[in-house]
Amino acid sequence: MTQVTHGGRPRTRRPAPYAVLLVPAMLLTGGLAACSGDVTSTQAPLPSPSAPAGGTTGPSATEEPRDDLAALDPGDAAALSTPQADPVYPAYGDPSVDALHYDLDLTWDADERTLTGIETVLLRVTSDADVVDHGRVRLDLAPTMAVTGAAVDDVEVEVEHRGDDLLVPLPAGTAPDDLVTVTLAYTGTPTPVDAPTTRSDLPSLGLTVDPEGQLWTMQEPYGAHTWYAVNDHPSDKARYTFTLQVDDPWTGIANGVQTSSSVADGVRTTTYDAADPMASYLVTLAFGDYTETVVDGPRDLPISLWVPAGAEQYVDDLERTGAALTWVEGWLGPYPFDSAGVLLVEDSTSGMETQTLLTLGATAYSTSPATLVHEMVHQWWGDLVTPADWRGLWMNEGMAMYLQLVWEAEDDGRPLDDLLGDYVLTEQRLRAEAGPPASYDPDQFGVSNVYLGPALMWHAIRQEVGDAAFRDAVRAWPTEQAGRSVGRDELVSWWSERTGTELASLFDAWLDGEQSPAIDLD
Template sequence: MRPARHRRRAAWASLAVAGLLAGCSSGPGADVDLEPAGPAPTSSDGGADAGPDGEGRATDPSPAPLTDPVEPDLDLAVSTPREDSVYPAVGDPGVDALLYALDVSWDPAAQRLDATATITFRATRSAPRFQLDLAPSMTVGEPTLDGEPVPFARRGKDLVVRAPVEADQRYELSLDYVGTPSPTRAPTTRGDFSTTGLTITDTGELWTMQEPYGAFTWYPVNDQPADKALYDITVHAPAPWTGIANGHLTGLDTADGTTTSSWQLTEPASSYLVTLAVGDYTHRSNATESGLRVDYWTPRGMVQHLGGLETAAASVDWIESRLGPYPFDSLGLVVTDSLSAMETQTMVTLGNSDYVLSPQVIAHELVHQWYGDQVSPDDWRDVWRNEGMTMLMQWLYEDDHDIAPLRNTLQAARNADQGLRDAYGPPGAYDARQFGGSNVYYCPALMWNELRVALGDDEFFRIARSWLTDHDGRSVGREQVVEHWEKATGLELSAFFDDWLLGDTTPAPGVPGA
């Protein structure tokens, strides 16, 4: 997720540097004015994208190409769910979801979601029952487990299925559900991010951003980051509206006034990285230097921000030179009515504003495809791992593209570090009521930069790439991060990481022993 800009409130927060994009918070001393210091991003009204490197890239206004669906490899999605240490009320460690097959119909006039979910999962332990998360506003029909009806109970958002399961056995749960979805309150005071989950616009369109949880507002799910799964999503919407979701577009058809779109995500994703948008969308595309097609789904008639949006292909080229090949086999961006941006896997979700659609924010969300999506945290205590590396990469991008000098950005971030720790807590032990605070962005970004300076760019990015390769497609914990960097560098880094992630005060510059 992108950090949003702040107004200045406290003396420690006097940051007027491009790229320091703190989340809007109403907490004491937390608001920061972070207006870009560099030139404003340019926009384009059509046929070509002037990328951040100044090179035009032709776009394709033709209908989106389809990809043949494939048989999902469920073994890719085997995970080790756990009770989250920050938000333990969400998710069930007894369920390892492997595949969510969702068939969703949206009636904007009635504001009614009518859906069927078929969930293939592995039981991680033998138990007389198991549960998923689903908003209480959704009325559930009679579920079946491997084709047999099973009893269930509703306890708030908990959908408890009263059927015995055996450890390491795989099952298929199917259920129909219907209702008017609404987002749930987010555990934060950010101004751009007060709710999480599915949102209905004034015109009846849908969009979702669901970090740290909120997928349960529109489908039954094990809503925790440790459990990655595959997805097949089919969306029925009144023509000319189109449903947009993650992965490859495998079907697109309009009949009897209804448009049906089908999407397949063949690489496992945590539930917070899933997206759904329904609206009047048009399609464009361009390509990276390696030939990856980048699809852009924008509201019909949108012209103003296309230039910033379509820098995505060139940004992927820039990121690949540091973090290695793009980790998935499809990439798209969808523009919604949100105030923020979210790194939803293979289909980035973006709000429709100048700043959110600027090249540096686009680059930020794309870096997350590597750091956050390819390898995800297994506990929300480690959201710093998503945001810290991504924030550093954004700062480097801004420096390379003459948006903001790195030296100034680093100094401003270091000046702010202590105030952020005071307001939100250390980045690795933050206040659970302040999810997405600026501390999980700037403090760990400074930490990673200390390692980058100590090791040099070549060695730093070699290790950063090897982390992704070694943990590809998995959700892993903080201990694995320390172990990986210690082994790769030969340095004793436990105290270094602890000081930056758990300390109440800003650590001194440098890496001991380096």
């Protein structure tokens, strides 16, 4: 076991390293936009952006057809998506743009409660480009984040910030599948938004500031837009790189592999690379007084446990993460990412399957083995393969809940059918209150109707196709769909073909029925 410690509260605000000092210069030049829902326009100088590999630069009009995708960096090419409009939460996401790579350079001032960012995002204009708003694409960005400078392909532009919508002009002549690199400078105090749910553990979404000035986020189904400009929808996966700066001894933490950590002039800078395509709701971020404990996972995979000062009592619980992951691998195969870890946050009682780095509230249940199993299952079912829109939340939660209950039955030495029987009446009540799993009430996001009904459905499918075919399909589905966002029809068709059993009617009954189907539990 290895421990790396970053302790104590930041003492006084110090100047950031030279590269970050470019941002205040832009603020002075461009002015500070109002933190309100009013329409604001911003045009201000920016430093020359360092475009992610595959980005384009040059004149605003193109005289000859381009073939940007042919030269796209393989890492960014893996993030090519088919963005969709959402039928449940249509205010977020724009199908006319496909984000491939977000590079986020963020500085947190805990005393002033101010986040300052330079964001560079590589975008592919999709085949729907002819319907964009007057030659503009839309990114989601909360009005509390004031844009102070913008450029497209190294050319300064004026953007319009209209509520949660940031409208970015495209170069003249932009055609479907052209790539553009958007660079934004922005600043503001992160403010979470109300969550569309009745769940008591999820009152708000997005970047949250605790009383000590520490930051953390949980942002499903939308909430990433509270701290960076984003196509905030699960159908658009992207690669992420992070540069995080905060006064030492605090530290910044994000998804992916930590590629560097250094201190200069009293400021700690950490960098992370999340190389595998990731949906925006699966991104996590924290700044604070954290200690990292590294434990071994399966096949000597290092698992980083990030625990804030004052919550050290949870370290022993979290050290069981390796055992939980080993059990899950028995069902789903080798862990699919390059890094693994847990980020503990004190002001939450919830838990989130943020990709490569679980975000868990500091409670006995959130850090329990059952929760660790559940959230680790999501690394395959939800993260590696993701629903194409929010009607598909059941795809994530049903399998994670089912395998959690399989683990609980084994751990308790209890027959699985007996344990599942405890939930039948509860599932029927929740279906009546919040709707069928695939057409739930949009104001009751993430209520247990999307957990229990689909969990029982998977057990019914296991009974229908047999144990061997079921386990084969459970393991093969996320592996074969790795990096994708997938809809219900494709999943149902794949499962029917893989198992050699027509399953459409069974899926339909469980996912759409006003009444719960009967299930045979011995």
